[in-house]
Amino acid sequence: MLIAFSGVLGAAEVESAPPPAKQEPAKEEYLPGVAFSQGITEITGVAISPLLGVSSVGAWRYWKTPAEARAALPWYAQPWAWGTGLVLLTLCFLKDSLGTAVPGLLKKPFDMVELFENKASALVASGAFVPLVAAEMAKHLDAEKAAVAVPTAWLGGETVAFIDLSWLMIPGAVVAFLLVWICSHAINVLIILSPFSTVDAGLKLLRTALLAMIGVVYAIAPWLAAAFCVVLILIAAWLAPAAMRLAIFGARFAGDILLPWRGKRRATPENPHVFTLGRLAGLPPRTGGRLVLLDDGTAVFRYRRWCVLDERTVPLPEGVRQVEKGILSPSLVHGGEEKMATLLLFLPRYRGHEEKVAEHLKLQGVREHPMARGFAAVKEWLKGVLRRGPAEVRS
Template sequence: MKTWMLLVLFFAGLVSPLTAEEQVTAEPLAVSENHLPGVAVAQGITEITGVAISPLLGVSAVGSWQYFKAPADVRDDLPWYCQPWAWGTGFILLAMIFLKDTLGAAAPGILKKPFDMAELFENKASALVASAAFVPLVAREMSKGMEKVEVPAGMLGHEMMAAIDPAWWLVPTSLVAFGLVWVCSHAINVLIILSPFSLVDSMLKIARFGMLLTIGLMYWIAPWLGAALCVVIILIAAWLAPSALRLMIFGTRFAGDVLLPWRAKTTATPDRPHVFTLGSIGGLPSRTGGRLAMNGNGDLEFRYRRFCVMPETAVRLPDGERHIAKGLLSPAVFNGEEKQLLFLPRYRGREEMLVEVMHFKEVREHRLTRGLAAAKEWIRGALGSRRQIAG
């Protein structure tokens, strides 16, 4: 619980939003004696970046901070996320996540994965709410601060800059920045559901917490320093966003199949199975999603759509002796000893059908599956020997 309390206190110190009177009267940040225009912009950048890294915690912490900071007679006029039902629900969900991580650390990783997958979808929902209702409010307050910044009369484009409302471009820019940082932070949740080790899960979450802590420390030293660090984070996120987006799509479909197996089984198509690349095939990056199919010549092809909407493109798979290896959650395609493609979990149990349709060589047990099977047989043998002795 100490970790979550530190996170809440961190965000409470990180954000010093408008008082309730300022929000009700809709006065610009710059006119407040506690906020200068530059500080308001730095604060907004820091808030958006911090909330993008952890949407549920960020929105809940900001909402509760504004609620308790405001006088009692104007609390009903605060935005929805400042109401107790909103941030109270958020903190309840955070407490459940904390218990899952604490109790799950002592359990085998495979037992905790369904709960990690549920947290994956919670993170998506929190980001959707934050991007639709929180980020625009912060961006508009930033624009109010920027309106108070006087543009020198001799500067090129003075009249045009003075006439443009900063909110016109600041709101969409803030949403883009939020999305870039969030999709990279969300990749940590995907890596957690893919990792079989609880220790790795904890290290990934500690790394994310360390990033939040660093942002808060830099903002505490100087608001512009925290904003500068956030700008660097946004630029790095823009560079990593394509890979993170592919990982997000993969993790979403993978987790959806595990959590809703009855629905996933009805959408399985063994003649055109859903697969993701695990290596470089035809110059495509790893985790590219598509379909596996046979062409008219009997060659195996990987078919995909760029940006999920472009016309379908086919890439012929290199020749070799391919087989399917069963996995704990989903089967995979091997070319010799090289793993090339990973099926969605909906195809688990249909390996023999895939071999027949795709003309693979055989079906093999996964190494981990073989190890578990061997251990199971050993336990059965040991128990059987004892029963015979007892008889």
């Protein structure tokens, strides 16, 4: 699907006596600009799906390289690397294919494992794959003598210094990769939040279609694929803040589900961890913070801008405020039965602490989630159907 960007060196020069020297892969001869187009296309495609992208590029390069030069290929083009990746991709495919036939909640733990796999793959790709691609792009730019003239000054007068564009290539490629990846990673978070397997399959199909589109456009014209990838990077830069908040929320939510004992130890019902769901006092959705009771008895939402800047507090709206029990985590609801709005979502670690939270923050009690009430009714019905012996009659 993705196009490998490197070729193979010719045979090394040999002297008369020694055996032939070991061949090493090298860059192919490209028309001006083609190497840059191919590199930015690879980086964007790998950012959309790191495991699939790195495995595909590695397998493609391995099979396009003569057998005698394969030992000198980079790590991602070695069979142990792309073979492991393809095995993991096959397991993910089987999970998604078989998962459409089972309830979404039964598949969620595996989706959460895949969420962390996506993070690990992106970490490896950004540190050990993208710099290699960027370095290869820089070599082609260096061959074309690409440089930037910068006027400077020194004691002897004004002069001009030339900055090699290759110095900027690696950090720029890593930033572009992270921008696209964080937006693609948001799809994994939406999958673990969606209760429907068909929606999960649709989201993954959308991501795969985008990845396939990049490959098709590149086959038509490399410069057109590069322009398309630049547009994707600009869109990703605009969506990155929202995607980052969603990624933080998804990581903490999935961590509490997969490691419940760790979350229970860190639960603090007196000032619980929460995330905004709607627009609370102008805050964007999925802003993380804590619920705190001030000395004057006012319950507020306290958060830090960009997680590290100054701390701010937002008072909760007046009226009936209750903690609603959920299937995976509680939430804070506001309003009457006719018009109930969900303001905040607690982390899953606070399941079972609903009464303590409501009592400490002086809220108006705890209520059952409608879906939880439905599950309770089904449970009672099954107990009645499966009960052995005559039912007990109470007067």
